[in-house]
Amino acid sequence: MTILVIAEHDNLTLKPATLHAVTAAVEIGGDIHVLVVGFGAQGAADAAASVIGVSKVLRAESDGYAHLLAEQLAPVIVGLAPGYSHIVATATCAAKNTLPRVAAMLDVAQISDISAIVSVDTFVRPIYAGNALATVASSDFIKVITVRGASFALAAASGGGAVIETVSAGPTPHSSRFVGQEVSPRTRPELTTAKIVVSGGRGMQSGENFHLLDAIADKLGAAVGASRAAVDAGFAPNDYQVGQTGKIIAPELYIAVGISGAIQHLAGMKDSKVIVAINKDEAAPIFQVADYGLIGDLFNVLPELLSELDN
Known part of the structure; x- marks a missing residue:
């Protein structure tokens, strides 16, 4: 049994999402190959070869x-699919865009956003915004799977010694083309990998007030999040x-400020190790999942918190 993990990368480095997918693949069992498709992606391929648990890296290169x-x-x-029993990627925006196409082309059912592995063909995935768990068994000859990153630890990124093999890139389809992108400048940790996240909700009342969270996040070395x-x-x-x-996240510390705790928001953060809620409504649902709750006006609480962090 051999598993193909789809790498996410920027050609130079491997993104943490790939490490979550490798951990899931290790739990399934069997040889693990990582596919790196890009241009000038030797750096990403080398990084993938260093991941513990990976036995082979397939590198497909093309300027397209x-x-x-x-x-x-x-x-x-x-x-490449006929040589594999499972195709695995973390459920990021990129994988959610790619793997359904793969499943359709292979005429198999995709198994999405799994949070646990029961056996090689049976998996657990959340449904109804995480309020129930479904155990799904697949009889498809190839299992196409996306995994919930928050449910699987990062695989060790160094210490491995996988071989790197070049594979044919094949013709580049022209049904779509890259036009451009706008990348937001980032001075804080990535939201999906940050150990601490400070999030604001409707209670912040305005975009100007939302920036009150920036100073707290900077003091804590945290990422900033928001409710829908x-x-x-x-x-x-x-x-x-x-x-x-x-985004579905599970940081070590999640601070929810002015967030009531709607079910769709809880689905994205309730696996956080420690949850702190700040809200003036003592009946807010967020307090039902919080480890620590502070009932108070956030416009009084945040300056006090910042003052304590300065000391």
């Missing part, structure tokens, strides 16, 4: 993959959103 699109990546995966209500109101950008329709 300089800005890799799902329409380009899916055919490469499908071409805050994003929809324009208080924070879309890439800050935590929840069922945003």
Whole structure:
């Protein structure tokens, strides 16, 4: 049994999402190969070869993959698929765009966002915004799987010695093309990998007030997140959103400020190790999942908290 893990990378380095997928693949069992598709991606391939648990890295290079699109990546995966029992990736935006195409081209059912592995063909995944868990068994000849990163630890990124093999990139489809991208400058940790996250909700009342969280986050070395209500109101950008329709995270410390605790938000952060809630409504649902709760006006609490962090 051999498992193919789809690498996420920037051609130079491997993204942490890949390490979550490797851990899941190790739990399934068997040889683990990592596919690196890109242009000038030797650095990413070398990083993948160093991951503990990986036995082989497949590198597909083409100048057409300089800005890799799902329409380009899916055919490469499908071409390699007959040699594998499982195709695995972490449930990021990129994988959610690519793997359904792979599953459709292979005529198999995708098993999405799994949080636990029962056996080689049976998996657990959350449903109803995480309020129930479904155990799913697949009889497909190839299992196409996305894993919930928050449910699987990062594989060790160094110490491995996998071989790197070059594979044919194949023709580049022209059904879509890369036009451009706008990347937001980032001075704080990535939301999905941060150990501490400070999130704001509708209770922040405005985008200007939302920046009150920045000083707290900077003192703690934390990432800043937001509820869907805050994003929809324009208080924070879309890439800050935590929840069922945003990012699923599980930091060591999650501080929820002015967040009521809607079910779709809880689905994205309730696996956090420690949850602290600050809200003036003592009946807010967020307190039901919080390890520590502070009932009070956030506009009084935040300056006091910042003052304590300064001392």
